[in-house]
Structure formats: C-alpha cells, structure tokens
Amino acid sequence: MIAFENVGYSYGGGELLSGISLHLAPGSFHFLTGPSGAGKTTFLKLCYAELLPSSGRLTLFDHEVRGLDRDGVAELRREIGVVHQDCQFLDHLPIAANVALPLTVAGREPDVADLSDLLAWVGLRPMADALPPQLSGGERQRAAVARAVIMSPQLIIADEPTGNLDWDMSLRLLTLLVELNRMGKTVIVATHDMNLIRAAKAQVSARVLRIQNRRVQLAGADL
Numbered sequence: 010m011i012a013f014e015n016v017g018y019s020y021g022g023g024e025l026l027s028g029i030s031l032h033l034a035p036g037s038f039h040f041l042t043g044p045s046g047a048g049k050t051t052f053l054k055l056c057y058a059e060l061l062p063s064s065g066r067l068t069l070f071d072h073e074v075r076g077l078d079r080d081g082v083a084e085l086r087r088e089i090g091v092v093h094q095d096c097q098f099l100d101h102l103p104i105a106a107n108v109a110l111p112l113t114v115a116g117r118e119p120d121v122a123d124l125s126d127l128l129a130w131v132g133l134r135p136m137a138d139a140l141p142p143q144l145s146g147g148e149r150q151r152a153a154v155a156r157a158v159i160m161s162p163q164l165i166i167a168d169e170p171t172g173n174l175d176w177d178m179s180l181r182l183l184t185l186l187v188e189l190n191r192m193g194k195t196v197i198v199a200t201h202d203m204n205l206i207r208a209a210k211a212q213v214s215a216r217v218l219r220i221q222n223r224r225v226q227l228a229g230a231d232l
C-alpha cells in the first residue's frame with residue numbers, strides 16, 4: 010500500500026528524513042514514534058501526499074507520487090482519512106454537519122441513517138446537534154475520527170490523536186482505531202505514548218516504526 014524506496018525529505022536545509030526504505034502492507038497497523046521534532050508529522054505528510062519526497066521513490070496505492078498531477082493526488086487522497094494533531098472544525102456548523110463535511114464538499118448528500126450510525130460508533134450521537142466549541146477534547150478527537158472515515162478510506166492516518174487526552178479517553182480512541190483496522194483498514198498512528206503502544210499490542214498485531222537520526226526503522230521487541 011505504501012512503499013518507500015530510499016526516500017529523503019528536506020524542508021530546504023539539510024535532510025530531515027533520509028534513506029527511508031519501508032513497505033507498509035494493506036491492512037497493517039503501524040505506530041510511529043520518535044523524539045519531538047524528529048519528523049513524525051513530516052513522515053505522515055509524505056504518507057498522504059501532502060508533501061512529496063525530495064529524493065527517492067514513494068509509491069502510494071501503486072502510484073509513484075511524484076508522477077501524479079493535482080487531480081491524481083486528489084484522487085489518491087480520497088482513499089486516505091487523516092486525523093490531525095489539533096483537529097479543526099467549522100465552529101458554526103453542528104458536529105453532524107462537520108463530520109459529514111467531506112461528503113458534502115464532494116457534492117454528495119450524507120445518508121441520515123449512516124451518519125447517525127457513525128456518530129453512535131464514536132459515542133457522539135447525543136452531540137449531533139452540538140457546536141464544536143461545546144465538545145471536550147476527547148469528543149473532538151472522536152468527531153475527527155468519524156470525519157476521517159466518512160468517505161470509507163482504505164488508509165487512516167492519525168497524528169498524536171491522544172496527545173491531550175486522559176488515559177481512559179486515549180484507550181477509547183485507540184479502540185476505534187483498532188476496530189477500523191479489524192474492518193480491514195490500514196492504520197498509521199504517530200504517538201509519544203509508549204503505554205498506548207503497549208495497550209494496543211494486547212489488541213492488535215501492530216508494528217512500531219521509530220524515527221531516529223533521520224531514519225525510520227522498525228523498532229525492536231523492547232516496546
């Protein structure tokens with residue numbers, strides 16, 4: 010699903026990421042970890058073609074990303090749901106409309122029953138008519154997960170989704186991601202939280218990638 014072949018990335022100075030060769034299989038669950046500033050968000054942005062490699066070859070869904078035009082990138086992105094570190098919503102729209110936004114932007118009408126089921130799955134059906142500022146941090150993150158999956162993407166990418174959440178809420182969010190993986194979705198989650206990774210490993214066969222010294226490598230069994 011994602012193949013990095015000797016990929017490097019630089020924002021303009023020296024290389025931030027270098028010599029990355031990795032294959033992430035369809036249906037896999039990966040954590041991405043590493044020190045602050047190591048390049049986790051940058052790596053994820055490469056995985057959803059927000060950034061293009063400075064060197065090497067990156068293939069997403071069998072397409073070499075540097076060979077794609079804007080429409081090609083847009084088409085690819087429809088297969089990818091992203092949960093950002095600080096999830097943004099349109100504050101004047103109710104949560105249900107925010108969750109459905111990717112559909113409405115694509116000119117499609119959300120199915121009321123499907124939307125209701127999706128909100129129930131993330132535990133937000135009672136909040137469907139609430140405005141985003143009325144939600145807690147955990148509720149916002151769960152709404153962001155619902156919004157990320159409403160287009161039924163094959164790949165879910167979450168950047169520190171539990172960064173500001175207490176432990177119970179972190180586990181609840183993790184459970185949603187694990188359930189998505191069990192449905193066959195490929196999942197990549199950047200996190201600092203080793204306890205979260207340990208908790209996940211009891212539920213799912215997850216690989217851990219670590220960014221260190223500009224390289225992204227599989228972490229050992231010490232995690």
Ligand SMILES: Nc1ncnc2c1ncn2[C@@H]1O[C@H](COP(=O)(O)OP(=O)(O)OP(=O)(O)O)[C@@H](O)[C@H]1O
Nearest residue numbers: 020021025043044045046047048049050051052169
């Ligand atoms: N648009 C940009 N232009 C220039 N430098 C950038 C840009 N975005 C990020 N950087 C730099 O790249 C480095 C890696 O940033 P990145 O956000 O990928 O790290 P991270 O591992 O996700 O960090 P954190 O865990 O703190 O979120 C940082 O030094 C950052 O300042």
